[in-house]
Amino acid sequence: GRPPRFHRHLVPCGDGQRGPGGPIRVLQWNILAQALGEGADCFVRCPPEALSWPERKYLILEEILTYRPHILCLQEVDHYHDTFQPVLRSLGYGGHFFPKPCSPCLVVHGNNGPDGCALFFDQSRFELLESVSVRLSALLIPTNQIAVVTKLRCRATARCVFVAVTHLKARSGWERLRGAQGSDLLAHLQTLLHDHRHPPGTTGPPDAAAPSLIVCGDFNAEPSEDVYQRFASSPLRLDSAYKKLSRDGATEPPFTTWKIRPSGECCSTLDYIWYGRDSLQVDAVLDLPTEEQIGPDRLPSFHYPSDHLSLICDFSFKEER
Numbered sequence: 614g615r616p617p618r619f620h621r622h623l624v625p626c627g628d629g630q631r632g633p634g635g636p637i638r639v640l641q642w643n644i645l646a647q648a649l650g651e652g653a654d655c656f657v658r659c660p661p662e663a664l665s666w667p668e669r670k671y672l673i674l675e676e677i678l679t680y681r682p683h684i685l686c687l688q689e690v691d692h693y694h695d696t697f698q699p700v701l702r703s704l705g706y707g708g709h710f711f712p713k714p715c716s717p718c719l720v721v722h723g724n725n726g727p728d729g730c731a732l733f734f735d736q737s738r739f740e741l742l743e744s745v746s747v748r749l750s751a752l753l754i755p756t757n758q759i760a761v762v763t764k765l766r767c768r769a770t771a772r773c774v775f776v777a778v779t780h781l782k783a784r785s786g787w788e789r790l791r792g793a794q795g796s797d798l799l800a801h802l803q804t805l806l807h808d809h810r811h812p813p814g815t816t817g818p819p820d821a822a823a824p825s826l827i828v829c830g831d832f833n834a835e836p837s838e839d840v841y842q843r844f845a846s847s848p849l850r851l852d853s854a855y856k857k858l859s860r861d862g863a864t865e866p867p868f869t870t871w872k873i874r875p876s877g878e879c880c881s882t883l884d885y886i887w888y889g890r891d892s893l894q895v896d897a898v899l900d901l902p903t904e905e906q907i908g909p910d911r912l913p914s915f916h917y918p919s920d921h922l923s924l925i926c927d928f929s930f931k932e933e934r
C-alpha cells in the first residue's frame with residue numbers, strides 16, 4: 614500500500630467573525646512538471662517509481678480533492694489538456710491555462726508539451742468575467758515567464774475578485790530579473806484594477822466598488838529578496854497570507870519547498886499567497902508538514918508528489934465600508 618498522506622491542519626486565524634458570502638478557499642501549488650521531475654530536476658533521493666505520472670497524477674488530484682478549493686492556482690502544469698482540464702471540468706471548475714513561451718519541458722525526451730500556469734475556479738461559487746494571459750517583461754523585454762489573471766464575480770455577494778497566478782524565473786543570480794518580472798505583474802494588475810473602476814471610454818467618478826485581489830505564485834524568491842519587498846510595499850496594499858501561521862503574525866514559514874539535488878539540499882520559502890488587505894481577511898491557513906513528516910529524503914516522495922508544498926487558505930470578504 615501507499616504510505617500515509619501528510620496530516621495537516623487548518624489553523625484558524627483572526628477573530629472568528631466571517632465576512633459576507635462565505636469562505637473563499639484558495640490553493641496555491643507548484644505541482645512539479647512531469648517532464649522536469651523525470652528529466653532535468655535530478656531529485657536523487659526520490660525513487661524513480663514515485664516520479665511516474667500514474668503515481669503522481671493520483672496524488673496531485675487527491676490533494677486537490679481533499680481540500681476542494683474554490684480557486685486553484687497551479688504552476689508547472691504540463692498535463693492541462695489531457696488531465697487537469699477534463700477532470701476538474703467534470704467537478705464543476707472552469708479553467709484557463711497559459712504555457713511558457715519556451716518551456717524547459719520541451720527539451721526533455723518524451724515530454725507532454727510545455728509547462729505553464731493554470732487557474733481554476735469553482736463555477737458554483739464564482740462567475741467568470743474575464744481572463745487574460747500575460748507574458749511578463751523585464752525593462753520592456755519579453756521574458757520566458759508568464760501569468761494568468763482572471764476576473765471573477767462572487768455569485769453570493771456580486772463582489773469582484775481578480776486572481777493572478779505566476780511562476781517567476783528560477784535559480785540564484787536572477788534576482789534582478791525576478792524583481793523586474795514582479796514589477797511588471799504589479800503594473801498589469803494596477804491597470805486591470807484601474808480599468809475596472811474607470812471603464813475605458815468613461816469619465817467622471819468611479820462607478821464600481823474596489824475589487825479584491827489575490828496573487829498566487831512560485832516567486833522563486835526568499836522573503837529577503839527584492840521582488841518580495843516590492844509586493845509587500847506595493848500601492849495595491851497586499852499582504853502575504855502565510856505570515857498568519859507564525860507566532861508573531863509577521864514571519865513567513867521556514868520553507869515551502871524542500872528537495873535534494875546532486876548539488877545539495879534546498880530548503881526554502883519561495884511560494885506565496887498575496888491578498889488585498891483592505892477587502893479580504895484570512896480566516897484559516899493550512900499548516901505545513903514537519904521535517905519528520907517530510908522525511909530524510911525530502912520531496913518529492915511516495916508521500917507527496919511535488920518538491921513544493923501546497924499552500925491553502927480560507928479568505929472572506931471584509932464588510933464594505
Ligand code: NDP
Pocket residue numbers: 643649653654655689713715716717718719720757758781782783784831833874
Ligand atoms: P527557469 O530557470 O525559470 O527554471 C525552469 C525550471 O527549472 C523551473 O521549473 C525550476 O523549478 C527548475 N529548476 C530550478 N532550479 C533547478 C536546478 N538547479 N536544476 C534543475 N531544475 C531547476 O527556466 P526558464 O523558463 O528560464 O527556461 C530556461 C531553461 O529552458 C533552461 O534551463 C533550458 O534547459 C531550457 N531551454 C529550453 C529551450 C526550449 O526550446 N524550450 C531552449 C533552451 C533552453 P522551480 O521553479 O520549482 O525552482
Ligand code: CA
Pocket residue numbers: 645646649689
Ligand atoms: Ca520546479
